[in-house]
Amino acid sequence: MAEAHWHDLGPVDALASRPLQQISVGRTRIALSWAGGEFAAISGACNHVGGPLGDGALDGDYVVCPWHHWKYHRKTGQGEPGYEQEAVPRYETRIEDGHLWIDLESGTKRQRIPHDPHPLARPVVRAPGGIRVVGLSTTAMDPAFPRFSTSEHLLTTALGFAEQWGAETQLFKLADLRFRHCEGYYSKSAHACTWPCSITQMDPDDQLDRVYEALVHWADVVLLATPIRWGVASSLYFKLAERLNCVQNQTTIRNKVLIRNKVASFIVTGGQDNVQGVVGQLLTFFGELGFLFPQFPFIAHSRGWSAEDMENNMSEVRTSRELAEGAEQLMNRALCLARDLIANQPAPDSVARGGRKAHHLS
Numbered sequence: 001m002a003e004a005h006w007h008d009l010g011p012v013d014a015l016a017s018r019p020l021q022q023i024s025v026g027r028t029r030i031a032l033s034w035a036g037g038e039f040a041a042i043s044g045a046c047n048h049v050g051g052p053l054g055d056g057a058l059d060g061d062y063v064v065c066p067w068h069h070w071k072y073h074r075k076t077g078q079g080e081p082g083y084e085q086e087a088v089p090r091y092e093t094r095i096e097d098g099h100l101w102i103d104l105e106s107g108t109k110r111q112r113i114p115h116d117p118h119p120l121a122r123p124v125v126r127a128p129g130g131i132r133v134v135g136l137s138t139t140a141m142d143p144a145f146p147r148f149s150t151s152e153h154l155l156t157t158a159l160g161f162a163e164q165w166g167a168e169t170q171l172f173k174l175a176d177l178r179f180r181h182c183e184g185y186y187s188k189s190a191h192a193c194t195w196p197c198s199i200t201q202m203d204p205d206d207q208l209d210r211v212y213e214a215l216v217h218w219a220d221v222v223l224l225a226t227p228i229r230w231g232v233a234s235s236l237y238f239k240l241a242e243r244l245n246c247v248q249n250q251t252t253i254r255n256k257v258l259i260r261n262k263v264a265s266f267i268v269t270g271g272q273d274n275v276q277g278v279v280g281q282l283l284t285f286f287g288e289l290g291f292l293f294p295q296f297p298f299i300a301h302s303r304g305w306s307a308e309d310m311e312n313n314m315s316e317v318r319t320s321r322e323l324a325e326g327a328e329q330l331m332n333r334a335l336c337l338a339r340d341l342i343a344n345q346p347a348p349d350s351v352a353r354g355g356r357k358a359h360h361l362s
Contacts, residue, residue: 005105009093012100015039020063020074022054028104030054030091031063033074039095041102042077043088046070047112049194053088067185067192068202077108087111120196120212124258126220126345131167131338133331134219135159136211138226138237141175150269150301150317155225157324158267158331162221165335170218172211174236179208182242190253197246208243216247220338221263222291223331224282228270228302233278241285248288259290261341265334266298267327269317275300292341294333299326 007025009015009032016034022044023030029044031054042063044054051067058064062071062080071080072088079086089107093100135158139149152173159169180203186193194201200209215222226233250256264286268278279298287293301323303313317323 003103006094006101006103009100009102012095012098015100020054020056020058022052025102025104030102031056031074032100033058033063035061035074039093039100040075041091041093042072042074043090043107043110045088046072047086047088047110049191051189051192067188068198083113085111085113118196118201120200120209120216122217124216124260126261126342127218129168131162131165131220131335131342132218133159133162133167133169133221133223133335134214135169135171136222136224136240137171137173137175138224138234138240139173139175140234140236141173143176148314148318149227150314151225151227151267153317154267154269154299154301154323154327155223158223158327161328161331162335165332167221167335170214172214174211174240177207177211179206179211179239179243181239182245186245186249190249193246193249193253195246195250195256195258197243199243208240211240212247215244215262216258219262220342221265221331221334222286223265223267223334224286225267225269226278226282228268228272228274228278231272231274231277233268233281244285244289247290251288251290257290261345262291263334263338263341264289264291264293264297265330267330268298268300268302270302273302273304275302292337294330294337296330296333299323299330 009023015032019035020033023032031042031044033040035058044052046053046065048068048070051065053063053065053072056064056066059071061074063074064071072078077088077090078084089110092103092106135155137152137155139152159171162169180199183199185198196212199206200212226237229235247258250258266279266282268275301317307313
């Protein structure tokens with residue numbers, strides 16, 4: 001074939017053995033499909049965040065991106081119904097001597113519908129004002145018949161102290177929020193895990209957006225309370241932590257640190273033991289998010305492995321002045337550190353970009 005802009009993709013029989021595949025021709029990625037006895041070729045890069053369309057799946061005549069499920073017609077490159085103005089380039093193909101050829105110069109123009117950025121995607125700039133505290137309760141609860149939660153009780157005690165101190169407070173009870181589990185976008189590709197979270201961007205009913213807003217854009221102090229469940233933090237905590245991976249992943253893959261000069265502390269209670277193990281995980285994870293810790297960053301209460309009389313555990317925490325004072329002192333340490341961090345915070349232009357793994361990044 002004489003024309004230099006036509007490229008041999010390979011034998012037709014081999015290419016027709018797969019309904020969809022990702023092929024590279026030089027630096028150009030192609031999503032090649034075979035259906036109804038006909039080849040079709042469109043760009044292999046999704047308009048959204050560049051997902052590999054050819055590694056996705058066919059839904060009728062539409063190629064579905066494996067990262068975030070955007071769809072493009074396999075022949076025209078146009079988006080699915082309702083999004084026809086979105087389009088990826090399509091390419092002409094032809095068969096000659098048992099081989100499939102593609103004309104890269106025939107590629108149509110990529111078209112994108114203008115999208116306003118998600119509100120969470122704005123630059124992280126601390127607004128003027130006093131210290132702001134977010135409380136996170138991770139106790140699972142029956143909303144129709146709520147019970148007494150020892151960890152949440154101490155959390156509200158600490159938040160009350162913060163308000164007397166002059167701080168603004170917000171309390172989030174994760175049991176009251178509807179939010180999906182992390183669905184493993186990072187496992188598909190590091191760059192498939194986005195900020196804001198892919199789920200938050202795609203699901204308007206996912207309510208974790210308010211927690212992201214509070215932790216990244218609003219709070220100076222975060223106080224998380226968890227019960228001990230079989231020697232570890234609550235299942236709701238781990239559900240939250242998995243969704244917060246999108247914050248930490250921005251540091252590792254983009255050198256974009258979202259959490260700066262923020263303080264985290266913890267309250268851990270339970271009828272079972274292993275306080276140090278629970279707190280160790282909390283400290284590690286929140287440290288990786290970018291939070292700082294005051295001296296003695298947690299308080300805890302446990303009556304040990306053999307204490308099965310949980311009703312006594314609840315009454316003990318409810319009436320303990322020592323634990324209430326401990327929660328107040330913990331909050332005081334966090335507030336004092338936050339005050340010092342805010343007072344010594346450098347101007348935005350002088351903040352270094354470096355983060356975890358920064359030596360690998362330019």
